[in-house]
Amino acid sequence: MEENVVLTARGISMTFPGVKALDNVDFTLRKGEIHALMGENGAGKSTLIKCLTGINDFETGEIHIDGIDGPVKNHSTRDAQNVGISTVYQEVNLCPNLSVAENLFIGREPLTKLHTIDRQSYNKRSQKIMDELGISVDVTQNLENYSLAIQQMVAIARAVDMECKVLILDEPTSSLDDEEVEKLFTLMRKLRDNGVGIIFVTHFLEQVYAVCDRITVLRNGSFVGEYPIADLPRVKLVAAMMGKDLDDLAEIKKEQKDFSKEPMEIAAKGLSHAGTVKPFDLDIHKGEVVGIGGLLGSGRSELARCIYGADKAQTGTLEVNGEQVKINQPIDAMNKGMGMLPDDRKAEGIIADLSVRENIILALQAKRGMFRQLSRAQQEEIADRYIDLVQIKTASKETLVKQLSGGNQQKVILARWLATDPDFLILDEPTRGIDIGTKSEIQKLIVKLAGEGKSVLFISSEIEEMLRTCNRMVIMRDGQKVGELDHELSQQSVMKAIAGGES
Amino acid sequence: MKTKTKKSFNSNTLLLIITIVLFIVLYAGGCIAYGAKGFTHFQTFLNILITNAGLICVACGMTCVMLTGGIDISVGALIAMDCMMLAVGMSKGIGAVPMVLLVLLVGIVFGVVQGFLVGYLDIQPFIVSMAGMFFCRGMTAVICTDQVSITEKINPMFYSWANAKVIVPFGGYTNNKGKYMAPYVRPGVIVALLVLVAIFIVLRYTKFGRSLYAVGGSAQSAAMMGLNVKLIKMKAYMLSSFLCSIGGICYCLNTMAGSVTQAAGLEMDAISSAVIGGTLLTGGVGNVIGSFFGVLINGTISSIVKTNGKLASSWPNILTAGLLFVFIVIQSLFAALRARQSSR
Numbered sequence: 036m037e038e039n040v041v042l043t044a045r046g047i048s049m050t051f052p053g054v055k056a057l058d059n060v061d062f063t064l065r066k067g068e069i070h071a072l073m074g075e076n077g078a079g080k081s082t083l084i085k086c087l088t089g090i091n092d093f094e095t096g097e098i099h100i101d102g103i104d105g106p107v108k109n110h111s112t113r114d115a116q117n118v119g120i121s122t123v124y125q126e127v128n129l130c131p132n133l134s135v136a137e138n139l140f141i142g143r144e145p146l147t148k149l150h151t152i153d154r155q156s157y158n159k160r161s162q163k164i165m166d167e168l169g170i171s172v173d174v175t176q177n178l179e180n181y182s183l184a185i186q187q188m189v190a191i192a193r194a195v196d197m198e199c200k201v202l203i204l205d206e207p208t209s210s211l212d213d214e215e216v217e218k219l220f221t222l223m224r225k226l227r228d229n230g231v232g233i234i235f236v237t238h239f240l241e242q243v244y245a246v247c248d249r250i251t252v253l254r255n256g257s258f259v260g261e262y263p264i265a266d267l268p269r270v271k272l273v274a275a276m277m278g279k280d281l282d283d284l285a286e287i288k289k290e291q292k293d294f295s296k297e298p299m300e301i302a303a304k305g306l307s308h309a310g311t312v313k314p315f316d317l318d319i320h321k322g323e324v325v326g327i328g329g330l331l332g333s334g335r336s337e338l339a340r341c342i343y344g345a346d347k348a349q350t351g352t353l354e355v356n357g358e359q360v361k362i363n364q365p366i367d368a369m370n371k372g373m374g375m376l377p378d379d380r381k382a383e384g385i386i387a388d389l390s391v392r393e394n395i396i397l398a399l400q401a402k403r404g405m406f407r408q409l410s411r412a413q414q415e416e417i418a419d420r421y422i423d424l425v426q427i428k429t430a431s432k433e434t435l436v437k438q439l440s441g442g443n444q445q446k447v448i449l450a451r452w453l454a455t456d457p458d459f460l461i462l463d464e465p466t467r468g469i470d471i472g473t474k475s476e477i478q479k480l481i482v483k484l485a486g487e488g489k490s491v492l493f494i495s496s497e498i499e500e501m502l503r504t505c506n507r508m509v510i511m512r513d514g515q516k517v518g519e520l521d522h523e524l525s526q527q528s529v530m531k532a533i534a535g536g537e538s
Numbered sequence: 539m540k541t542k543t544k545k546s547f548n549s550n551t552l553l554l555i556i557t558i559v560l561f562i563v564l565y566a567g568g569c570i571a572y573g574a575k576g577f578t579h580f581q582t583f584l585n586i587l588i589t590n591a592g593l594i595c596v597a598c599g600m601t602c603v604m605l606t607g608g609i610d611i612s613v614g615a616l617i618a619m620d621c622m623m624l625a626v627g628m629s630k631g632i633g634a635v636p637m638v639l640l641v642l643l644v645g646i647v648f649g650v651v652q653g654f655l656v657g658y659l660d661i662q663p664f665i666v667s668m669a670g671m672f673f674c675r676g677m678t679a680v681i682c683t684d685q686v687s688i689t690e691k692i693n694p695m696f697y698s699w700a701n702a703k704v705i706v707p708f709g710g711y712t713n714n715k716g717k718y719m720a721p722y723v724r725p726g727v728i729v730a731l732l733v734l735v736a737i738f739i740v741l742r743y744t745k746f747g748r749s750l751y752a753v754g755g756s757a758q759s760a761a762m763m764g765l766n767v768k769l770i771k772m773k774a775y776m777l778s779s780f781l782c783s784i785g786g787i788c789y790c791l792n793t794m795a796g797s798v799t800q801a802a803g804l805e806m807d808a809i810s811s812a813v814i815g816g817t818l819l820t821g822g823v824g825n826v827i828g829s830f831f832g833v834l835i836n837g838t839i840s841s842i843v844k845t846n847g848k849l850a851s852s853w854p855n856i857l858t859a860g861l862l863f864v865f866i867v868i869q870s871l872f873a874a875l876r877a878r879q880s881s882r
Contacts (some may be wrong), residue, residue, distance in 0.1 A: 128756070133750060143764075144748070151739070
């Protein structure tokens with residue numbers, strides 16, 4: 036083993052039913068480096084990580100870890116922790132019903148002489164750990180009382196405190212705002228300087244360049260290459276990930292069009308939901324894509340949920356197609372031709388144990404009611420059409436959704452709503468956590484749908500993405516609609532509006 | 539610092555307090571309405587404990603299983619099997635101590651099998667324990683289809699346990715003949731209370747106890763954090779069946795008989811006690827003190843109906859149903875409230 040290398044994986048291969056998930060992949064992690072693992076969705080990043088952490092059993096290949104003789108094969112996360120590999124995942128894997136301190140120490144609690152848990156000692160130690168990391172929490176509180184961002188930080192704190200040699204961060208920044216991301220980076224650099232090897236998986240390219248030392252690129256389950264960060268500028272990285280040289284993203288450029296003459300699709304007046312959104316007015320014309328900009332937690336999703344009836348509007352009126360409607364729950368909205376792709380696809384969207392076909396026809400069937408069953412032939416026809424339309428990469432339409440990659444799951448939900456043929460589609464973070472190629476596909480699809488006369492309400496944390504797709508943007512701040520931007524859409528104007536200020 | 543302690547007063551504690559207050563109100567109501575019939579005597583309360591000693595043990599085990607998000611509906615049938623084993627075994631001349639040990643061993647083995655099926659083979663706990671329920675009920679009939687009584691002649695030792703009085707040194711009264719009536723409990727109550735304290739300590743202060751909460755909170759997360767979820771689940775079912783067998787012995791000390799139909803529906807009493815005590819069926823929330831008060835509330839209702847003497851015996855069921863309903867509504871209100879708070 037090379038000097039100062041902490042982890043090497045050689046020739047790792049693994050197959051899922053019908054898919055070669057990893058094909059002879061190499062990976063090398065050195066002490067004190069932050070190593071980005073990059074690739075499009077389905078490239079095998081998650082699978083490789085699961086092989087390292089013992090969740091997946093790889094078929095061939097060897098993993099070596101510094102200080103341990105012979106190849107290491109983990110069979111559980113516990114094994115992985117024992118050899119010094121800790122992981123923090125995109126979805127927080129902690130127990131919400133336990134206190135912060137318990138979440139930090141569960142499975143390795145300090146014991147008193149009587150072999151009972153020494154609560155005082157671990158509460159004190161937990162508070163110290165969290166204070167050192169600059170996370171202000173009361174460790175005796177249940178985790179569920181804190182925001183997702185804080186929960187994520189707790190998960191990282193747990194991994195850090197396990198005195199790991201290898202820290203794997205799998206999309207840890209998806210739910211953090213800029214300030215929290217910066218805090219996390221500070222922490223990562225600190226750990227790097229202490230000699231921890233960090234594997235960082237993210238979709239945010241700028242974050243890779245902000246914090247990483249080295250990049251390994253995977254594509255379609257194969258190893259593409261390992262590069263020091265300086266040797267791989269952004270364009271080359273994207274090219275390596277996609278396997279082609281193109282700037283696909285620049286292609287989407289809609290012509291500016293005046294929609295004010297178009298008929299009105301949605302007209303909301305004074306809608307509000309106590310505690311989440313203050314009263315707002317919003318008009319959306321046919322064929323228009325309206326974006327909602329704002330920081331995480333500014334009420335973007337809540338505004339959409341209010342229109343859709345997911346949170347019942349308590350004040351105000353809503354007109355759909357010029358006709359006043361009362362929407363008490365999502366099914367009412369669906370019957371008025373709305374569809375909504377929720378942002379939390381794990382909790383609200385995908386049904387992992389059903390097949391792709393069943394997931395796609397779900398909303399359409401719900402809309403029709405249970406007495407008008409779609410025949411099997413109809414279902415298959417619809418599934419095929421939308422698998423093709425949104426280009427879902429799946430072995431077959433009967434594959435279980437949980438076997439698809441995250442980006443493809445997202446496409447399945449999109450297909451589900453498209454199948455109901457909505458006139459008005461709400462997309463809440465449709466591109467979060469998916470790769471650049473799929474992102475641009477989804478963006479193109481949105482523009483195409485709008486071209487067909489559908490209206491879209493689009494929520495995203497990436498301003499550039501909204502600039503590319505939206506005709507108009509609504510800006511939210513602290514649960515309040517603070518402005519609208521149309522013709523002067525630019526990164527600067529949007530940022531300014533989000534930030535607010537005197538002028 | 540003061541604000542901190544105030545904040546940690548969460549809705550789960552509140553649920554427990556509501557349960558305890560409800561018990562006190564119910565009991566006070568009984569005292570006011572039926573004081574003349576002797577409801578105010580301390581012995582009435584102790585009788586509730588004596589009658590429900592077995593149920594307390596079972597409810598403790600049920601709570602542990604429910605904390606993991608599971609359920610064990612085999613307990614009533616297991617108690618019937620325990621009682622039948624004790625009755626038949628002793629009438630065949632086997633001593634009380636070996637029989638008790640045998641029953642406990644059977645409980646552990648039975649629990650390991652159920653736990654293995656739930657934990658390692660990942661079968662629905664409802665189905666597994668339903669199969670367990672049918673098995674135990676069937677085995678009870680296989681052992682003997684008749685009712686078998688345990689008399690003093692059959693086993694004097696067991697008989698003496700059943701009739702032993704443990705005098706409580708306070709709370710007695712003098713009856714109308716001028717004789718001092720010392721309040722007492724049966725040995726079963728002592729056993730049940732020891733079980734209660736032990737499980738309370740286990741749940742709050744041991745690794746195993748906390749891991750039950752972790753598994754119930756999120757089994758996937760618990761696995762990710764390096765807990766052996768399968769083993770923990772298996773242990774929970776083992777504990778439930780073991781405690782159930784202890785409960786079975788307490789139960790047998792009350793009935794002094796084995797019969798096929800014995801303890802029918804007891805599993806539902808245990809579940810309802812746990813739910814009234816604030817244990818969530820979804821797992822991760824609850825504790826045995828709540829379940830204990832749940833048992834007491836059920837016991838008080840039966841006791842009131844019995845003291846009244848005119849109400850039909852179906853009334854406890856209806857009252858329990860009403861209470862369950864109220865508690866489920868309160869729980870979901872709290873859950874909704876919490877969801878709203880955390881979304882802010």
